[in-house]
Amino acid sequence: GAGVSQSPSNKVTEKGKDVELRCDPISGHTALYWYRQRLGQGLEFLIYFQGNSAPDKSGLPSDRFSAERTGESVSTLTIQRTQQEDSAVYLCASSAGTSLNNEQFFGPGTRLTVL
Amino acid sequence: AQRVTQPEKLLSVFKGAPVELKCNYSYSGSPELFWYVQYSRQRLQLLLRHISRESIKGFTADLNKGETSFHLKKPFAQEEDSAMYYCALNGGATNKLIFGTGTLLAVQP
Numbered sequence A: 001g002a003g004v005s006q007s008p009s010n011k012v013t014e015k016g017k018d019v020e021l022r023c024d025p026i027s028g029h030t031a032l033y034w035y036r037q038r039l040g041q042g043l044e045f046l047i048y049f050q051g052n053s054a055p056d057k058s059g060l061p062s063d064r065f066s067a068e069r070t071g072e073s074v075s076t077l078t079i080q081r082t083q084q085e086d087s088a089v090y091l092c093a094s095s096a097g098t099s100l101n102n103e104q105f106f107g108p109g110t111r112l113t114v115l
Numbered sequence B: 001a002q003r004v005t006q007p008e009k010l011l012s013v014f015k016g017a018p019v020e021l022k023c024n025y026s027y028s029g030s031p032e033l034f035w036y037v038q039y040s041r042q043r044l045q046l047l048l049r050h051i052s053r054e055s056i057k058g059f060t061a062d063l064n065k066g067e068t069s070f071h072l073k074k075p076f077a078q079e080e081d082s083a084m085y086y087c088a089l090n091g092g093a094t095n096k097l098i099f100g101t102g103t104l105l106a107v108q109p
Helices: none
Strands: A005-007 A010-013 A019-024 A031-037 A043-050 A053-056 A065-069 A075-079 A088-095 A110-114 B003-005 B010-014 B019-021 B024-026 B033-038 B045-049 B072-074 B083-090 B097-099 B103-108
Touching: A005 A088, A010 A019, A019 A088, A019 A110, A031 A075, A031 B097, A043 A065, A043 A075, A043 B097, A075 A088, B003 B083, B003 B097, B010 B019, B019 B103
Parallel strands: A010 A110, B010 B103
Antiparallel strands: A005 A019, A019 A075, A031 A043, A031 A088, A043 A053, A065 A075, A088 A110, B003 B024, B019 B072, B033 B045, B033 B083, B083 B097, B083 B103
């Protein structure tokens, strides 16, 4: 079946605009994660969903960042009033559960550039 | 604090040479560690995890709790091993991953 998909693949926006990034997880995967990777840095955890609830939002860098998930399906990450430091690749991953044997499968990422 | 350190940004070796990609971690509990790989124009994928004690594509990694290390090794590098390698730590009950900054492995012919 299809893997994790993300859209758009690239997004260029002006400082101060809002953006929405979308993630379609693998069908049946209950766990969904958002990470971001800024240039020269490792991936940083942002938020974790189990079903449509988000028990761990500890990685969201500011209140300009929010995310939601519809059931065990699509998730959107919204960044309001974008800043240049938000420029990064945003990666989504899904897994069948949270036991250690449940591998996280990653999407191709959305490259966000804030001018 | 939970942290993963990969000290080398770039490791360049010749085909057939041994490879060791270094990874050190900081974690207060019993760590679960992984290596992820990203080949050119492909998505990030799991290479191996320490709990499986497996060898994938000739790579192995041993968890050394005394040295808090999880170095990735391969005795004879191949050109197709050229990729970005990330060491990652399981960050707790939610299985969120804590990543190092990655090491680019370049295998020269």
